Amino acid sequence: MSQLTSFDPEILQLPFYDERHRRLADAVGTWCDDRADLWEEIRTESPEKAGLRLVRRLGEDGWLAFLDPDAGEEGLPGDLRAICLLREALAYAEDLADFAFSIQTLAATPLLRYGSEAQQRHYLPRMATGSLIGAFAVSEEEAGSDVAAVALRAERDADGGYLLNGQKAWIANGSIADVYLVIARTGEGPGPLGLTAFLVPADTPGVRVGKRLDALAPRSFAHLVFEDCRVPADAVLGRPGKGFVIAMDLLERFRMTVGAAALGFARRAADTALARARTRRIGTGKLIDLQLTQATLADMDVQLNAAALLVARAAWEADRGSRRFARHSSIAKLYATEEAQRIVDSAVQLLGASGVVKDGVTERLYRQIRSLRIYEGTSEVMRLTIAGTLDTRRAARAVGDV
Ligand SMILES: Cc1cc2nc3c(=O)[nH]c(=O)nc-3n(C[C@H](O)[C@H](O)[C@H](O)COP(=O)(O)OP(=O)(O)OC[C@H]3O[C@@H](n4cnc5c(N)ncnc54)[C@H](O)[C@@H]3O)c2cc1C
Structure with a gap:
């Protein structure tokens, strides 16, 4: 397997994932690493042009194939663990690539789940090749x-x-x-x-x-x-x-994938901060020699681990058909997006002035991470949703303690 920059290989080894997911992670990580020129180019284009180009490219290279029900699952699994891994890798590499992938998948998923055969046949093969955008x-x-x-x-x-x-x-x-x-x-x-x-x-x-x-x-x-x-x-x-049910069913599935994208942004920020801390001279040593820096990097690492585990758990719950997966999806989105915001902010801080220079990695991440706490359910709505799923039987058992 190649050296993956976007994933934590130890997390991928956990039993939440199977060999198909590990192969997928390897393949998409390598694909993203090999596209540095593409990422540079699309950043100079209008968002519309870049969006069109990226959906087509993702389709041509097979990353949307699972949206076509007739394509089979041979190459690319289309379950939520796979969608989360794809989003994590794409977000690590380039925000617009994750955006292109996620919106196409978001628009196609209700068709896959509720569409008639005729509707599926009409739209999905072209959505899977990126020639039709949703x-x-x-x-x-x-x-x-x-x-x-x-x-x-x-x-x-x-x-x-x-x-x-x-x-x-x-x-x-x-x-x-x-x-x-x-x-x-x-x-x-x-x-x-x-x-x-x-x-x-x-x-x-x-x-x-x-x-x-x-x-x-x-x-x-x-x-x-x-x-x-x-x-x-x-x-x-x-x-x-049935429109409300369709919308909620979609959002409940996709919230965890927003968490996965947040994880990709956060991991990129943490890697950038660590690289900077190891090379930046401060006094007679390096930035990383300072205990305050080490504490910040340690906090980032704990947050990344927790976010990755929550996303993996939520996706695993959904893929195994757990009736309470939506609760885990909200938990994963809330934690991963809130902590990603903190990690990106800490990375900017560790880079100092160079962290806020326009179009630098951390400056981009600082702008890109913000919306994730708003769309597909704000953090406040996630808290309300989680509170609504608390296990009242536990409270009944503990009633004698209060
Ligand atoms: C980048 C981006 C992309 C988007 N893409 C799409 C898209 O493709 N399709 C689409 O349909 N929509 C999209 N949206 C819209 C998004 O879903 C909404 O912005 C989101 O649902 C919040 O709604 P709102 O902006 O109207 O805020 P409001 O609902 O007005 O919320 C304002 C504030 O009030 C809080 N609040 C609201 N209700 C409660 C409550 N009951 N208790 C406590 N606090 C509460 C919120 O948490 C928030 O902080 C996108 C938004 C963004 C930023």
């Missing part, structure tokens, strides 16, 4: 953490189709996607019970990209506008009224 559109300016507040309306028309009216906000790949997975209000029931998922090709009359947004870490990121956008009845994914 986006997942649930958020609105007035409905972020509270998905049940989605207001974009989808009303039945005389021909049995639906007319979509409203807006979507903060949509990753919004300005380059070929198809949007849209959660809209159809009104079968109140709040979360009245939402439906639709597949809306981006060239459908009545849908357009609204405001294009500049983010702290540049990427395709936009609002979408729907004005009398007509879609046929077979654009419904799953069945009417």
